[in-house]
Amino acid sequence: xxxxxxxxxxxxxxxxxxxxxxxxxxxxxxxxxxxxxxxxxxxxxxxxxxxxxxxxxxxxxxxxxxxxxxxxxxxxxxxxxxxxxxxxxxxxxxxxxxxxxxxxxxxxxxxxxxxxxxxxxxxxxxxxxxxxxxxxxxxxxxxxxxxxxxxxxxxxxxxxxxxxxxxxxxxxxxxxxxxxxxxxxxxxxxxxxxxxxxxxxxxxxxxxxxxxxxxxxxxxxxxxxxxxxxxxxxxxxxxxxxxxxxxxxxxxxxxxxxxxxxxxxxxxxxxxxxxxxxxxxxxxxxxxxxxxxxxxxxxxxxxxxxxxxxxxxxxxxxxxxxxxxxxxxxxxxxxxxxxxxxxxxxxxxxxxxxxxxxxxxxxxxxxxxxxxxxxxxxxxxxxxxxxxxxxxxxxxxxxxxxxxxxxxxxxxxxxxxxxxxxxxxxxxxxxxxxxxxxxxxxxxxxxxxxxxxxxxxxxxxxxxxxxxxxxxxxxxxxxxxxxxxxxxxxxxxxx
Ligand code: CO
Numbered sequence: 012x013x014x015x016x017x018x019x020x021x022x023x024x025x026x027x028x029x030x031x032x033x034x035x036x037x038x039x040x041x042x043x044x045x046x047x048x049x050x051x052x053x054x055x056x057x058x059x060x061x062x063x064x065x066x067x068x069x070x071x072x073x074x075x076x077x078x079x080x081x082x083x084x085x086x087x088x089x090x091x092x093x094x095x096x097x098x099x100x101x102x103x104x105x106x107x108x109x110x111x112x113x114x115x116x117x118x119x120x121x122x123x124x125x126x127x128x129x130x131x132x133x134x135x136x137x138x139x140x141x142x143x144x145x146x147x148x149x150x151x152x153x154x155x156x157x158x159x160x161x162x163x164x165x166x167x168x169x170x171x172x173x174x175x176x177x178x179x180x181x182x183x184x185x186x187x188x189x190x191x192x193x194x195x196x197x198x199x200x201x202x203x204x205x206x207x208x209x210x211x212x213x214x215x216x217x218x219x220x221x222x223x224x225x226x227x228x229x230x231x232x233x234x235x236x237x238x239x240x241x242x243x244x245x246x247x248x249x250x251x252x253x254x255x256x257x258x259x260x261x262x263x264x265x266x267x268x269x270x271x272x273x274x275x276x277x278x279x280x281x282x283x284x285x286x287x288x289x290x291x292x293x294x295x296x297x298x299x300x301x302x303x304x305x306x307x308x309x310x311x312x313x314x315x316x317x318x319x320x321x322x323x324x325x326x327x328x329x330x331x332x333x334x335x336x337x338x339x340x341x342x343x344x345x346x347x348x349x350x351x352x353x354x355x356x357x358x359x360x361x362x363x364x365x366x367x368x369x370x371x372x373x374x375x376x377x378x379x380x381x382x383x384x385x386x387x388x389x390x391x392x393x394x395x396x397x398x399x400x401x402x403x404x405x406x407x408x409x410x411x412x413x414x415x416x417x418x419x420x421x422x423x424x425x426x427x428x429x430x431x432x433x434x435x436x437x438x439x440x441x442x443x444x445x446x447x448x449x450x451x452x453x454x455x456x457x458x459x460x461x462x463x464x465x466x467x468x469x470x471x472x473x474x475x476x477x478x479x480x481x482x483x484x485x486x487x488x489x490x491x492x493x494x495x496x497x498x499x500x501x502x503x504x505x506x
Contacts, residue, residue, distance in 0.1 A: 016079040017091060020098060021293065023073060027064045028292025032251040034060040039256045042242040069105050077102055088476060090295050097294035097475050104170065107156045116149050120421045127419035134409045136390050139419070144386045146421040147379055154380075164377050167424030172300045172431060174478030177377065179490075180427055183434065184370050186493025191367050192400065194504055195353055198363065199402055202352040210347060211335045214266035222266065222332040223259065223273040226325065230311060231463040232257075232277045233284055245272035247279035247308075252288035252296075255280045266333060267348050274316040278308035281463065285471025294475035301425070302491075303470065303479050305432025306439060313362055313433075314440045314499075315462070317348050320455040351504060353401045355410045362433075363504050366496075367400050369430040372415070376423050435483060437496035439469065442487040 034057055041053050067073075077098050085092035123142035130139035154163035164177045220239075228234060235253075242258035249255050257276040262268045282298060290296025298304050315321060322341040329344070330336045351361045357368040375392060378384035384392055393412040394405040405411040417425050443465045444450050453461060469486035476482075480490040 016076040017083070017095075020073070020076045020080065020094075023067060023076075024094075024098070025292040027067050028251070030060055030064050030067075032254075034064075035248050035250050039248050039250070039258075042244070042246070043240045043258060065105070069102070073098075074102060074106070090290065093295055093474075093476050094293045100173065104157060107158075108153055109156075112149065112152060112156070116146075116153070116421060119145050119149060120419070123421065124416075124419045127413065127416070131409050131413045134407045134413075136408045136413060139413065140386055143379075143389075143418060146418070147386065147423070150380060150421060150423050162377075162381065164380050164424060167380070168427065169424075171422075171425050171428050172302045172479060174480050175300075175302070175427075175431070179480075180373070180431075183491055183493040184366075184373065184427075184430065187366060187430070187434070187497050188370055190497040190501055191363060194351075194363050194500060195367070195401065198351050198504065199353050202350070205352070207350060207352075208347050210265060210267070210339070210343075212265065212333075213263045213335070214333050216261045216263060218332045219261055219263075219266045219269050222329060223270055225328060226270065227257075227273055227277050229457055230274075230277060230281070230315070230459045232280055236284055237280055239273060239276075245276055247276040247283070249280075249283035249286075249298075252291045255283045266329075267344075271312055271316060271348070275308045275312040278311035279304055281311070281466070282307040282471055285467045286474055287472060290474060296474055299473070299475050299477070299482060300479045301428035302431030302435060303482065305429060306435030307466065307470065309432050310436040310440055310466070314436060315454060315459070317345075317362070318454065319345050320451055323455055324457040349503070353403055355397075355403060355405060356414060363500055364401070366430045366433055369426050371396055371400060372426040373430075375412075376418070376426065380423055431479075431491060434491050434493060434496045437499045438483065438487050438489070438492060439466070441495050441499070442469075 037053060037057060037060075041050070041057075045053060077095060080091075080095040081099065083091075083095075085095065119142070123139070123146055126142045127139050130136060150167060151163055154166035157166040157169070159166040159169075160176060162177050168175050168177060168180075223239065224234070227239065237255035237257065239257045239259060241260060243260060245257075245259045247255065247257050257273065257280050259269045259272040259276065282304060286298065287296050319341065322344040326336075326339070326341045326344060330339075349362070351363045353364050354360060357365070357372075360368055371393070375384065375389065375396070378392075379386065379389065390408050390412050393408075397403060397405050397411065417423075440462075443462060446465070447453075447461060450462065453459070470482065473482060473485075477485055483490050
C-alpha cells in the first residue's frame, strides 16, 4: 500500500518535473532568442504552466500519499525518506496559505513591481511606499500561516534557505562584519578617489566567446550537456538532466566582465550537472538551497577565478585570444579583477564590500517585517546606516533603498542567501585545502579535477539529503561560520 503511494508520488513529481523543464526552457528562450512581440503569448503560456503544476502538487491525493508514506519505515536518510520529508515541507508551504492570500500576494507583487520601476525612474520613494507596506503586511500574514520557531522572519527565510534561523545568521554575520568595516576603513579612502584601471582593448566578442569556452571546459563544464548564450542578465537554468543553460553578456572594452559571469554561472552549472540524474524531479535530484547554490558560483568565480594561480596559468592563453594584452603581466590582470572601491550599488560591489551591502539589507528588512522600523522611515534609516558602514553619502533613493528589485517581488529573506553563499564558499575551499595541500599547485597548472571531485563528493551528489546547516557540517565538520570568509578577505585584501 505504502510503496504504491510512494510510486504514485514519484509519477506525479516526474510529471511536474517535465512541465517545469518545459517552462524553464520557455523562460530561457524568452531571455535569449524570443522575438519581442511574442511576450504576451509567452507570459500566458508560462502562467498556465505555473498554475497547472501548482494544482498537480497541492491536490488532496498528494497530501494523502505523503501521509501514507510518512507511516512507512523508510530508513533514515534513505532516498525515499529524504524525498518524503521534503515533499511534506513543500506541500505544507504550498497548502497552508489560503488561495485568497496567494492571489492577493500575486496581484500585489505585480502592482508593486511596476510602481517600483516608476519610483526608481522618478527617484520618488513615495510612489513605492504603499506597495512596500502592503507586501510587508501580506508577508507577515504568510509567516503566521506557515509558522516559525522564534521570529516571523524565520518563516520567510525558510522558503529560500531551509533550516536557516534568523538568530543564528545574526551571530554568523556578526563574526564577519567588524573585519569588513576595518578593511573598508583601511582601503576605502584611497580606493574612493582612484580611477578604475583599464585593459588595452578592444576585445572582439568572438574571441571572448572562445576564451570563455576554453575556461569553462577546463574547469569541468560539460558542453555535451549544456551551452552558453547571450542575455541581458547572466543566469544559469537547469532544464533537466543533461541540459544546463548558461548566459552571459559581452563588453568589448573589458573581456573580464563576461569571463567572470561565465565563471559564476558555470559554478551554478557544475552543481546542476553533478546532481544525481536518476533522481530528476525529486528532492534528491535537486539543489538544496540558494545559499549552497551560490557557494558553488562564488567559489569558482572568486576563489578560483580571482586568484594569482588563475592568471599565472591563463594569461598566455588570453594573450593568444587577445593580442592587445601582449605586454600585460599576470599581476596586472590579478589587480584589475580585484579592485576594491566602496560604492553605492550592490550589484557592482567587489568581494570586500559586497557582504556589507547584504548585512545592511538583512538588518533593515527584519526591522521592517517586525515593525521596528516604519516604511515611512526606511530611506532615512538606509542612508544613515549606509554612511556609517561605507563612509558614503547616498545622493538619492534610486541609488539607495530603491535600487534592488527583490522587495518589489515581496522577496523578504532572500538577501542573506548571497552572503551565506560567500561564507560557505570560503569554508568549503578552506576545508578542501586542508585535505589537499597540493590544491594551489594544481590550480596554478590549470588542473581543476580534484577540486571539482571534492565538490561533487561533498555537495553535489547529496541533492536534498541534508538541510544546508547539516550539509555544511557533513562537508566541513561545522555548520556555516563567519570566520573563514573574514580570514580569507583579510589574507587577500588586508596587507
Ligand atoms: Co549566482
